[in-house]
Amino acid sequence: MTQTAVEQPVITPKQNGGHHKGLYVLFFTEMWERFGYYLMIGIFFLYLIDPTANGGKGFSNSHASDLVGTYIALVYLSPFIGGLMADRYLGYRKAVILGGTLLAAGYFTLAFPGELAMYIALTLIIIGNGFFKPNIGTILGNIYNREDLKPKKDIAYNIFYMGVNIGAFICNFVAAYLRNSLGWGYAFAAAGVGMLIGLIIFIVKSNVIAEGDIRKPVQKDDMPMSRILGLVLLPAFLAAVLGYFMHKFIGHPLFGTSSIDAFMFACVPIIIFYIRLYTTANKEDKRGLGALLAFFVVAIVFWVIYNQNSTGLTIWADQYTDRSMSPAVEKIAKPMGMLQTVTTDPHPVTQIDAQFRAVTDGQGNTITVQGPDPYFQNLPRDKWPASGKMKLISTEIFQSANPGFIVLFTLLVLGLFGWLAKRGKEPTTPVKVAMGIFIAGLSSLLMIFAAAMTNVYVDKSSMAFLVGTYAIFTVGEILVSPIGLSMVSKLSPPRLTALMMGGWYLVNSIAGKVAGMMGTFWDSFIDKKVYFMILTVAAAIAFVVMMMISKWIAGVVKEKTGGI
Structure with a gap:
């Protein structure tokens, strides 16, 4: 079916400070949406592993990581x-x-107890993100494709990106306050409130961004939806079903769990x-396609390290990091709701062996026993507090380190490359990648030192290692x-840009x-050093490969755009 372009409004919104007024509408909409997204992602793993006595799900690290990985x-x-x-x-x-x-509906549903409500909520969030995330950026791009605004496009995206990071920075403080003071449900509901605020801003000021809502007519070379469905979506669905039930044919999952098998199988036809x-x-x-696909393959390593903030680094922050504070710092943190109470009181938790591994039965199910909060499970009893309780800085606060450092470092990094550009020494785009x-590999290397310098089975690691890791990674x-x-x-053929954008998200x-x-x-x-060593070695290999193909990719970019 051929689509006609949406008619542009007769009145063009006035510009504010040299930028289109729509930029600020999109800035605040995206800021509040990212507030909700990163609030949820910051506490979701913690909610899953928190004992049921505290209002959490009581999952093991393994079970929680599997679900979080599937969600992401x-x-x-x-x-x-x-x-x-x-x-x-x-x-x-x-x-x-x-x-x-x-x-918003997904975040509010997540505030209700019960696993059915949780899975319904995750489904709503996943579908909602699919409609929201790619299209708000498209509106901004369409607005700044106007001839008089094209020179300001890069700056507009930098401003837009600051909105993302402001939302990501403040959300964890709100999450900590609400979940420590009122409970998990209130924290998840706050994500829904944030999304509603963003929606209200977007709808009320919808006319300001109307000229960005321009759909180009489907071209004869564009792949029809029926072909995309037949070649991609349907085969992926069928492969996922096959992967999920593979353990019934061979007696065990191929990649550890049925959900991982389902995802890996689904990726094959795509x-x-x-x-x-x-x-x-x-x-x-x-x-162009060859250079782009090569870049995609190498970039996977970077994003695996990035997503440790939701899995490996969250486990490290929650269970292996000394989060206690001096009385002076505690006085500052308490009014802000940043303090989490952990207790040695026995309640149902996943049974852990001497090496802090989950104990399972013959069917691979984790065994639940009476025990303390996870923070104490790798700490000798002689180091447990006499009162049975401790006040610690909330784990999710560390999630704000990355967006905070982005705000601090972005101008410095851009300034450095601007300084190099004036001297004709600025690296090409592939070399920057x-x-x-x-640098992302160096952040994992620092975690190797953190694991090496502390016996994590009898002591906790300094918070400085975790904060330093986030600081290094942010530069990357x-x-x-x-x-x-x-x-x-830059590299996609125009008729395949949407499909290749889907490839980037893949x-x-x-x-x-x-x-x-x-x-x-x-x-x-x-030995937890091995975990982070895998990431470090993978990053080193990806760096070498990217350097080897950087000249080729730079040449293709120059061919297509005249720049590198």
Whole structure:
């Protein structure tokens, strides 16, 4: 079905400070949406492993990592479908409103107890994110494609990105206050309130951004939805079903759990589809697609390290980091609701062996026994407080380190490259990506030192290691994350841009699931240095590969855009 372009409004909104007024509408909408998203992602793992006596689910580290990894994978996979639906049928404003409504409903549903409510909530959030995430950025891009605004486009995206990080920074303080003072449900409901605030801003000021809601008519070379359904979505669904039940045929899951098997199997037809796009492309398109797919493969390693903030690094912060504070700091933290009470009182928890691994029965199910909060499970009894309780800084507060450092470091990094550019020494875009992956590897290397310098089975690690890890990684993120979408737009053939954007989200999706899969084996690593060593070595290999192909990719980018 051919779509006609949405008519542009007669009155163009006035610009504010040189920028389109729509930028600020989108800035605050995205800020509040990211407030909700990162609030939820910051406490979800903690909620899953928190004992039922405290209002949590009482899951083991392995079970929680599996579910979090699946959630992240699907959250990043759904924009592929949501973007296409908006492109072909809904339009971008309607898609954002639909997505925001589903997100808010999901967060509020997550506030209710019970596993059924939790899985319904996750489904709503995953679908809602699919409609919201790709389309709000598209509106901004369409607005700044106007001739008089094109020179301001990069600055507009930097301002927009600051909204993301402001929301991500403040949300964890709100989450800590609410979950410590009132309970988990109130914290999740706050994410829903944040999304509603963003929706109200978006709807009330919808006319200001109307000119960004422009859908181009479907071209004859565009792949029809029926073909996408037949070649990608349906085979992926069938493969997922096969993977989920694979353990019934061979007696055990191939990759540790049935959900991991389902996801890995589902990825196979999607990956084959992208390979076929490359092999069947004409000579002109093939170079761009080849460079982009090579970049995708290497970037997976970076995003696996990034997603440790929801799995491995959260486990480390929660159970292996000394989160106690001096009386002076405690006085400051208490009014802000940043203090979490942990207790040695016995209540149902996952049984842990001498190496702090979950104990399972013959069917692989974790065994629940009476025990203390997870913070004390790897701490000798002689180090337990006499009162049976401790006040600690809430685990999720560490999640604010990354967006906080992004706000602090972005201008410094951009300033450095501006200074190098004036001297003709600025690295090419692919070399920047390689540097970012290398720096991400250094962040994991610091965690190796953290695990090596402390016997985590009798003591806790300093908070400085965790904060330092986030600081180092943030520099790498500034070099890699903003470049991803830019590379897609530069290297994709115009008729395949939406599909390749879906490929970029697929990279994030696979990485999120791999991070979750690594988390399921956390308790199996007696020596925690090995866990972080895997990430460090993977980053080193990805860095070498990216450096080897950087000249080729830079050449293709220059071919297509005239820049590098």
